[in-house]
Amino acid sequence: MSRPGLFITFEGIDGAGKSSHIEGLAAAFRSQGRTVTVSREPGGTPLAEKLREMVLNDPMDALTESLLIFAARRDHLRNVIEPALARGEVVLCDRFTDATFAYQGAGRGFDLGVLATLERLAQTGLAPDADWMREPDLTVWFDLAPEVAAERLAGARVPDRFEAQPVEFFRRVAQGYADRAAAAPQRFARLDAAQERHRVWQQLTSVFVRKGWLAIMVATQGGPQ
Numbered sequence: 001m002s003r004p005g006l007f008i009t010f011e012g013i014d015g016a017g018k019s020s021h022i023e024g025l026a027a028a029f030r031s032q033g034r035t036v037t038v039s040r041e042p043g044g045t046p047l048a049e050k051l052r053e054m055v056l057n058d059p060m061d062a063l064t065e066s067l068l069i070f071a072a073r074r075d076h077l078r079n080v081i082e083p084a085l086a087r088g089e090v091v092l093c094d095r096f097t098d099a100t101f102a103y104q105g106a107g108r109g110f111d112l113g114v115l116a117t118l119e120r121l122a123q124t125g126l127a128p129d130a131d132w133m134r135e136p137d138l139t140v141w142f143d144l145a146p147e148v149a150a151e152r153l154a155g156a157r158v159p160d161r162f163e164a165q166p167v168e169f170f171r172r173v174a175q176g177y178a179d180r181a182a183a184a185p186q187r188f189a190r191l192d193a194a195q196e197r198h199r200v201w202q203q204l205t206s207v208f209v210r211k212g213w214l215a216i217m218v219a220t221q222g223g224p225q
């Protein structure tokens with residue numbers, strides 16, 4: 001019997017540690033026989049990657065930014081995420097719609113009601129049930145104080161348009177994530193991302209073991225060095 005697809009997203013402020021763990025988790029799933037698609041937003045298709053370049057580099061107002069992000073998201077859902085889920089794969093996506101509510105909504109102060117409308121438009125009509133809005137099965141939230149994230153990022157890479165924002169911006173973004181998690185506690189798994197890397201990995205894998213999506217052995221091995 002084929003297994004149902006799993007759509008898992010990773011969220012948190014820039015520098016929270018998401019990217020450090022996604023490939024390790026993909027390897028853990030693969031070692032247990034699952035086919036995994038790893039992707040990211042904005043991005044994940046040729047069109048969406050072009051839109052990503054614009055969103056990360058060109059100045060624009062918050063509505064334009066939100067429209068481009070949701071356009072990229074729909075293309076990504078249509079061409080990558082929905083087909084992979086239909087094949088029963090595990091889809092691991094570095095950021096998704098919670099990032100839009102956190103960055104454009106809480107961070108830039110854009111209207112949350114408009115974002116909810118765009119979310120419904122962009123994420124409906126693609127899954128097998130035409131009226132159903134696609135959402136992640138699980139969202140792993142790397143929760144980290146903005147000051148710690150800024151320290152980790154200092155010197156680590158050239159900042160994009162968002163990473164160059166002041167710490168107050170990231171405080172609002174972090175609160176945006178907290179609000180999203182409070183509104184959908186059954187979908188969110190919060191990790192204490194301030195811990196050492198191997199401890200974050202342990203927290204991460206135990207979430208998947210508890211859900212029955214990974215066997216217990218991977219909770220004690222693997223992960224980033």
Ligand SMILES: Nc1ncnc2c1ncn2[C@@H]1O[C@H](COP(=O)(O)OP(=O)(O)O)[C@@H](O)[C@H]1O
Pocket residue numbers: 012013014015016017018019020021142152153156193194195196197198200
């Ligand atoms: N638990 C951790 N403790 C200390 N530094 C970390 C930890 N996890 C990641 N880092 C470092 O912090 C920086 C940001 O991590 P990254 O995974 O790129 O974050 P994100 O993808 O969330 O922006 C990188 O330099 C990474 O090596």
Ligand SMILES: Cc1cn([C@H]2C[C@H](O)[C@@H](COP(=O)(O)OP(=O)(O)O)O2)c(=O)[nH]c1=O
Pocket residue numbers: 014015019040041042056069094095096097098099100101103104160162163
């Ligand atoms: C998905 C998404 C990302 N972003 C921002 C957050 C990040 O600063 C940036 C790119 O995200 P990310 O891929 O995490 O960048 P990196 O791997 O370089 O850390 O885009 C939004 O503002 N809204 C969104 O909906």
